[in-house]
Amino acid sequence: AGKLFIVGTPIGNLEDMTYRAIRILQEVDFIAAEDTRNTIKLCNHFDIHTPLISYHEHNTRVAGEKIIEYLKTGKDIAIVSDAGMPCISDPGTDLVKLAIEQEIAVVPVPGPNAAVTALVASGITPQPFLFWGFLARQKKEQKEQLKKLQRYEETLLFYEAPHRLKQTLRNLTEQFGEERKIVMARELTKRFEELLRGTLAEAVEWADTHEIRGEFCLVVEGNCNVQEEVIEEWWTELSIKDHVEQV
Numbered sequence: 586a587g588k589l590f591i592v593g594t595p596i597g598n599l600e601d602m603t604y605r606a607i608r609i610l611q612e613v614d615f616i617a618a619e620d621t622r623n624t625i626k627l628c629n630h631f632d633i634h635t636p637l638i639s640y641h642e643h644n645t646r647v648a649g650e651k652i653i654e655y656l657k658t659g660k661d662i663a664i665v666s667d668a669g670m671p672c673i674s675d676p677g678t679d680l681v682k683l684a685i686e687q688e689i690a691v692v693p694v695p696g697p698n699a700a701v702t703a704l705v706a707s708g709i710t711p712q713p714f715l716f717w718g719f720l721a722r723q724k725k726e727q728k729e730q731l732k733k734l735q736r737y738e739e740t741l742l743f744y745e746a747p748h749r750l751k752q753t754l755r756n757l758t759e760q761f762g763e764e765r766k767i768v769m770a771r772e773l774t775k776r777f778e779e780l781l782r783g784t785l786a787e788a789v790e791w792a793d794t795h796e797i798r799g800e801f802c803l804v805v806e807g808n809c810n811v812q813e814e815v816i817e818e819w820w821t822e823l824s825i826k827d828h829v830e831q832v
């Protein structure tokens with residue numbers, strides 16, 4: 586059988602493409618791409634002439650089966666998304682699972698990832714961290730997610746679309762409090778890259794006074810004041826009699 590390569594591609598800056606990614610994309614039989622129009626541009630830039638197959642969130646089943654068939658007949662396939670690492674808030678996971686079920690070799694070819702790139706430049710303690718990706722779009726559902734996350738001590742990483750950023754920052758402030766630290770990493774690796782560091786209250790103010798454009802990744806400090814919970818001790822449940830009987 587062929588191999589399934591998971592290939593990372595730039596998140597904005599074409600210079601972040603790796604030598605290995607270029608070679609693999611040139612050598613495989615097919616590239617499964619989230620949006621072939623985007624991947625064509627990447628291929629043209631790097632002199633890659635491999636045929637493309639469309640693989641996106643709306644055709645994962647049909648396209649996935651076809652790709653697995655190709656792999657079984659010995660073809661090598663690379664999966665790419667529009668930017669960064671496939672599978673990370675992007676299509677790919679279903680295909681990887683299918684390939685594993687069919688005992689097809691899965692080969693990761695690492696490249697840039699927006700969340701980790703934001704995290705290392707944030708200045709917020711990088712570990713442990715929790716990558717959440719996109720919060721729910723529905724207000725009620727998002728509120729429930731944030732309520733749960735409010736207690737987490739891990740650094741939290743979110744992706745957010747520019748047109749939803751303002752509301753999400755408000756909801757974050759409502760649930761986490763005004764003083765929680767946040768870093769908004771904007772347009773990473775691109776010309777207008779910016780790292781906006783401050784409290785949630787300051788982030789809301791920034792969003793209220795600026796035109797919000799570009800791609801954003803949010804790094805939010807974990808909860809530093811989790812109240813000590815009264816943990817029920819397991820031995821309060823035991824009686825002496827139970828113990829004696831066991832002995």
Ligand code: SAM
Pocket residue numbers: 596597666668669670671672673674675697698699700743744745746770771772773774775800801802
């Ligand atoms: N697979 C990608 C990765 O590995 O980073 C993430 C894909 S997800 C569909 C796209 C989201 O990632 C954007 O909405 C934004 O939140 C974040 N993102 C992607 N590129 C970015 C960049 N250059 N700067 C900041 N955030 C970025």
